Amino acid sequence: MSTAAQTHQQDLERLKSLRYMDDDFMTVCLADNFEGVELILRIVLGRADITVKSVRTQELMKNLQGRSAVLDVHAVDSANQEFDVEIQRSDAGAGAKRARHNSSLLDTHILKPGTDTGDIPDSYVIFITENDVMKGNQPLYPVERYVVIGEEKVLFGDGSHILYVNGKYKGNDEIGKLMHDFRSTNPEDMNYEALAKRARYFKQNEKGVAVMCKILEDMRNEAAKEAAQKAELKSARETAERLIIKGKMTLEEIAECIPVLSLDELKEIEMRVMQFV
CATH class of the missing domain: 1.10.10 (Arc Repressor Mutant, subunit A)
Structure with a gap:
């Protein structure tokens, strides 16, 4: 077997092991997948009223005064609320300062010149983490700002929301079923067809497999270029x-x-x- 054939076979084996918990695979599966993104947002936010009108994956969000960032999945709904969904397999990549930075970038992107700050729609930064980074054995960890008035804490209500989703959660509810799908390598073992059908296409369909193999090849070439x-x-x-x-x-x-x-x-x-x- 030639070196090229061996590399291609290695790519096919790697493709079998990819999951939604791998950010490169997730962003490919969710590109223009309005149904899949709506499903994820509705489940993790507990809201059935979210209708996605725009989805961009691996979007570079520039900050002319500071550090820019590439968002895994950037979605906008019918109410112009903005959502940043990030996959983090490493605990270090899901730190509080990273969440703050992404949230500030969303606000900068939303607020156009001449826009009244009172009209800024809500924004959501959602980290789906492979590990339970908060160590609380909970499926979800909402992060909100509060005003401390004496001994009372009152929700600040600035419309900026951060949410951590525990990828290790295995409950028999919607979050548990969704995280099961994110951990699964087999589309036939998934609960939600909106996620399974795209995973099936890129793992089993000839054209989809070719697309993924090209992506893996490009990633390999880019890694070699960076190393050089x-x-x-x-x-x-x-x-x-x-x-x-x-x-x-x-x-x-x-x-x-x-x-x-x-x-x-x-x-x-x-x-x-x-x-x-």
């Missing part, structure tokens, strides 16, 4: 360190010889290495 870039940058920095220590070239001359490093980066390297010379 990191190796090149590491080598460039090591070379710059040696040249700076020898002291026979100015930083400007080194920058001309090593174009991947900016003059500011070279200044930082110089400050660091000269401490030990």
Whole structure:
């Protein structure tokens, strides 16, 4: 068997093991899947009135003044409420500051120039986590802001909502059945057809399998490219360190010889290495 054939076979085996709990697979399955996204939002929010009118997956939400973010699933409903659904297999990726950042990005995206702040629709940041990151053995963890008045806490009501969904929850209710589907590798073992049919297409249909194999190939190539870039940058920095220590070239001359490093980066390297010379 050729190397290409072996790689393709490995991709097919990997495809069998993918679940909605894997963000790359989930975003493919939920792309333009209004029915599936509505199902998830209605169950985790306990609301039957959500009608999704827009779904974008892996959407880059830019922040011109700070750090941008790529949202796994960004949905808007008929009331213009905005939803960010994130899959987090690592506990570290579901931290409180990450939730705050995503929530602020949604608000920045919603609020257009000239819009009155009183007209901002509600926004929801929903983390579906593989582990019970809150350690409370609960299916859901709603996060809301409160005003403390003496010994009383009153809901602030700013319309910004954060929700953690415990992916380990196995109850026999709707949340438990939904999390079962997120953990399942077999579409035939899923409870909800809106999720099963898309998983079935990408795992069993010839065209869907071809799409997923191409995605896996692109991911592999991108990972190899990033690894090569990191190796090149590491080598460039090591070379710059040696040249700076020898002291026979100015930083400007080194920058001309090593174009991947900016003059500011070279200044930082110089400050660091000269401490030990």
